Amino acid sequence: MENVLKLIQKFNNDYSKDSKKFTKSIILLVSKGNSIKSAIKLALKDYNFNKVITDDLIDSILSAINKIRDKKSDTIRNDILNKPWVKGSSSLQKRVNILESNLSNTVEDVVLAGKLLVSNIITIANKNVDSLSVVNEISSKMKLLYQDMDTSNDKTYNNIIDQLQDMQIKIRQNRITDDDNSKLKDLLAILLASITPYLINKAIDINVRSQYRALNNTEVARAAYESMLYNDKDDDNIFGYRWKLSSIHNRFPFDICDVNAGADIGYGKGIYPKNKIPRYPAHPHCMCSLEKVLKEDVNTNKKLNVKGVNNYINSLSETDRAKLFTMDNLSKYLKTGDWEKTLSNWNYYEDPIIR
Numbered sequence: 001m002e003n004v005l006k007l008i009q010k011f012n013n014d015y016s017k018d019s020k021k022f023t024k025s026i027i028l029l030v031s032k033g034n035s036i037k038s039a040i041k042l043a044l045k046d047y048n049f050n051k052v053i054t055d056d057l058i059d060s061i062l063s064a065i066n067k068i069r070d071k072k073s074d075t076i077r078n079d080i081l082n083k084p085w086v087k088g089s090s091s092l093q094k095r096v097n098i099l100e101s102n103l104s105n106t107v108e109d110v111v112l113a114g115k116l117l118v119s120n121i122i123t124i125a126n127k128n129v130d131s132l133s134v135v136n137e138i139s140s141k142m143k144l145l146y147q148d149m150d151t152s153n154d155k156t157y158n159n160i161i162d163q164l165q166d167m168q169i170k171i172r173q174n175r176i177t178d179d180d181n182s183k184l185k186d187l188l189a190i191l192l193a194s195i196t197p198y199l200i201n202k203a204i205d206i207n208v209r210s211q212y213r214a215l216n217n218t219e220v221a222r223a224a225y226e227s228m229l230y231n232d233k234d235d236d237n238i239f240g241y242r243w244k245l246s247s248i249h250n251r252f253p254f255d256i257c258d259v260n261a262g263a264d265i266g267y268g269k270g271i272y273p274k275n276k277i278p279r280y281p282a283h284p285h286c287m288c289s290l291e292k293v294l295k296e297d298v299n300t301n302k303k304l305n306v307k308g309v310n311n312y313i314n315s316l317s318e319t320d321r322a323k324l325f326t327m328d329n330l331s332k333y334l335k336t337g338d339w340e341k342t343l344s345n346w347n348y349y350e351d352p353i354i355r
Helices: 002-031 036-046 049-064 073-082 092-126 132-145 155-172 179-231 255-260 307-315 318-322 327-338
Strands: 237-244 271-273 289-294
Touching: 002 036, 002 049, 002 179, 002 255, 036 049, 036 092, 049 073, 049 179, 073 092, 092 132, 092 179, 132 155, 155 179, 179 289, 237 255, 255 307
Parallel strands: none
Antiparallel strands: 237 271, 237 289
């Protein structure tokens, strides 16, 4: 898992470096009068962003594979791009293509939402800021606009925040003036005039990055898993694997991973034979791990008993149980007890295919 985390961080660093040229190209094209959609289309012709990021993805996945399996590098890259994990699912290439096709919409949505937020801030400020509640409202919306972005060197943002803080002090001292309001309005006018490049950068750096990062994290985890399976496939001493929750799992809502780690299907809590492993990773960003279990540590004469999952689910509080199902499926589960058809993100036990 430590290696996987390092690879995830490396992809993040590579994305930051490789997206800068693409972002600058879009901003320049928009400044020349192109629409965002046209600018992105032209920028993609000039700089094949999709291919560059795909290469970063493949490099991450290759690094997660410990054994090359006697295949040529080009063959392995082709397998990674075009062979899905399981029959019927989408290949990496198809999923990357979908992200590229959605890129314009993602950026346009962020820019539109950001401009609407700035307009809302200006509307509030135009009524004159004469109370702490109004100052706090504007400050809150400014922080939302710049959420997740580094503002340390953003002069426009910092000037507005400084002005709002100064106005807070003056309101408390009952010495706010029209000049203070005029200065704030002037600063907000500068913000509105300069916000588009910032929003384009935010869209590429935060929103688009998160989509590619989810893909990278999932693929790297799967590649590391397949590498482990490959190395263990001929080891008769290994019975299977124990599903272990990640150290940060408790920061997230109760989900399918809790079931995989907590249920006992006959061999001990969270333990599964080699040919009956829950789909891994269980969901995008899944950071769980699989720990080898030796035959000497389990009763291999026992048969797999899926009712162990029922026992686990039924032992949960109503609150945790509700998090595992949609409302309709929870009702169906309570009537039928068929968790395999109703449990969210459940993909059945699989005899994993090693690409």
